[in-house]
Amino acid sequence: MSGEQLITLLIFLPAVVALGGLVLKGAAAQRVVFVPAMVALMVAAAALALQVLPREALTFTPPVGWENVVAVLKYALIAYFLYVGITARNGLVLGLAGFLAVLLPVVQFGVLGGHVAVEPVFYADVLAVIMCLVISVVGGLIVVYATDYMPAHEAHFKLAEPVRTRQPQFFFWFVLFLGAMNGLVLANSLPWLFFFWEVTTLCCYQLIRHDLTDEARGNALRALWMNLIGSVAMVVGIGLAYNSAGTLSIQDLISGGSAPLVLLPLALFCLTGFTKAAQVPFQSWLLGAMVAPTPVSALLHSSTMVKAGVYLVLRLAPGYADTSLSLLVALFGAFVFMVTSLLAIGQSISKRVLAYSTIASLGLIVCCAGINTELALAAGIALIIFHAVSKGMLFMAVGVVEQQIGSRDIEDMDGLVARMPLLTVAAVIGMLSMLFLPFGVAFAKWAAIGAAGALAGGYIAVVAFLAIGSAAALVFWSKWLGRMLGEVPVVADEKKPVSAYGSVLLLVVGAVGLSIFVAPLVAALIQPALSTMGYSQAFDVSGWHLRTAIGVFPPWALFLAVTAAVLLPALFARGYRGDLDPVYLCGVNVNGGSVQFTGMAGKPVLVTAGGAYWKQWFGESRLTPASNWIAVLLLVALFAGVVLR
């Protein structure tokens, strides 16, 4: 197939399948349709990659008639947001949607003077293709997972109107999301980008409120108004960009040299990206999104929605290279990385820990875009890939755990390895892949710290934030990981639904495999992406080492060492058939066991050892208000720097 057809397919296939899915009832029928469709989507993304890689980029401009369709749909979307604001009596949604309804025609007819032709509408370079692969592969696997999860979810969770299943609607928004994301990352025309952007906002809103509880509705509205702030910023940015640069093509905008006049729209687009990526002070919408069924969280956190935000910041990076905007973007991202990693230490709800970790990773990607050297950009792109795989997998694993043990609290996951051995081991590998070398996420951290350290001046603060944040990440992951491995006297009782477990395990294999083969991955995808974006090569990958001008990371050698260090002892311990002795309880263990000790007046006392959360230091009430204000100040500084220069 030609590149044009593949681009069309990547956007339309999910949309068509989503519409078709509306009539499907029952897990079997869903699986028959969705599994082949998702495989087709993955194949299409891979085919596009093969077409794009040998050349710089593929471009595609659909016939002019489509411009009108998109324009009409844009107004329809805003009208729907207005309707939501009115029916839900939510002043913020109503106000922002209303403002948008006025602003959009003003910009379109007042500034742009009607229709502006953008050539090309779609621009598929290597970065866009990497995004498509992430969206299609990780997103596709989450759809497969959802076919197992949703029937169980509905059976377990008595919906507000239990008479009619809402699964068809769920899968409609779910699958449509993937098409919108593909369109978003392939779009080069700003009006088209805006359209896909709003579609993802809509899908996200619908998915968060899926359970229709009061909490779900409220959190969905919060997600909506926060994202509408980004939409307003984007429309203003589009107007300013056309006014100052006379173009609505992203490629023209970022390759035209960073003239000061273009910087303001770029800063506005970055703000739009921050809202979508739930960066502090907009983090509350993503934290609230966990009321939705787990597949939604997995999708929002890994391959879609928040990734759109960081993608935009990263995409525009060449446009603001070597400016004060770049430094402030880096500072902002590094600050978010640090503070959300610290906040995660104080959380005991597993999904909340995952959510803060997502925001932190996105902050790190934003920071990489701001550091804006080839090494940092490579780290940012690598992080997009690795984070999507690991976080998608972890959310799906936590979802399964929640369905089987009935809790999402880390305190209830004590000794989970005894109850659900297979899934726990998978989750532990997933966590290790989020935090330690030689896995991919830590590799990206290594590269980011190196890249920030290589720049003096204001970047010293950036590297200090990164150092503290990465230590904090180690603490919150380790606490949780260790709890799951505890020795608990229970019998394994693990149900293994095929689609759910299959998706989780495939992503675990992906996380480890991609980490081992990170050098070929860098050589085949990330370096070409850098060169089409106008950066030089970050790594010398000879011998499958990743050598930079300033340091060296030997992935496979480290993998050999770490595998020997972790896997061999684990295998030996597994084969250990000797007795286990009671733990030390000051020599007053009851009946020589580890469960009780003899307390006052000879009474047996149950041994309990809870987790540590140190709320007085890392609790939300302690950190959130201050960090919100600092983040706001950083954003103000970011705009002040752009406007005043």
Add this chain to the structure above:
Amino acid sequence: MTWPIIVAVAAVLLAPLVGGLLRGLDRKITARLQGRIGPPVVQPFYDFGKLVGKSRVVSSKASMAWAWSYFLLTLTAFTLFFMGQDLLVVFLILAFAGGSLAFGALSARSPYARFGANRELLQILACEPILLLAAVAVYFQTGKFTVCSILEANQPLLPYLPLVFVAVLIVLGIKMRKSPFDIAASEHAHQELVRGVYTEYSGRFLALMELTHWYKIVLLLAFIALFWAQPLWVGVLIALGAYFLELWLDNIAARLRWSWMLGVSWSLGVGFVVVNLVLLSVVV
């Protein structure tokens, strides 16, 4: 390519000897400071042999596995360091090793071990930023993150990185588990912590812990020695001086709270490194 391997192999073989002797000196000097005669300097080796010969007592399979991971990962970091590799990689692998120690302690259902494990994680939280930033400071002076680059530089680091040096001394105190930073595992078992993160290890596993500790101390002292690598013997003397400074501090200080440790290492430690880096980029 062969030289780094020879150096690394020699270091791996010699480090237990050096580490054990340093521990022996530690016990001797501490005893003298307290008005006791103290054990012979080679006592740690006797203790080690005794522990290895004891029968195996474990309370959790996972604890056994993580104990070995702790040792092997520390050894990996150690080897990478002496092969002249990237400092950031060394410190990140060292963090993995520290994590393994905590995982091993968390795996047992022992209140004392878990208590110690959580505190061990806080110690990592205190140390890790300083070590990573120290690697950045090395880059500021040598233009690279590798250990090799320090050895190839034509002037010592210390005159340019005095505040970084002070910050690394804080890390040394924490890693040596010396007062006022001995919060995760106390030297003596008759305290509220028992042995903290080590509580559930005995016999040959405790020997393994001790061996790992020796490697870790030698690694850190070697890093400190690199602050004066032209010529290296000056650096070695400085590292020994730092070691004895910690012993002296240990004997005059009490164990303090973890929040105090975190406050000191973040404000003084991270603060010193940042100030040093700022001065370096402004002045030079």
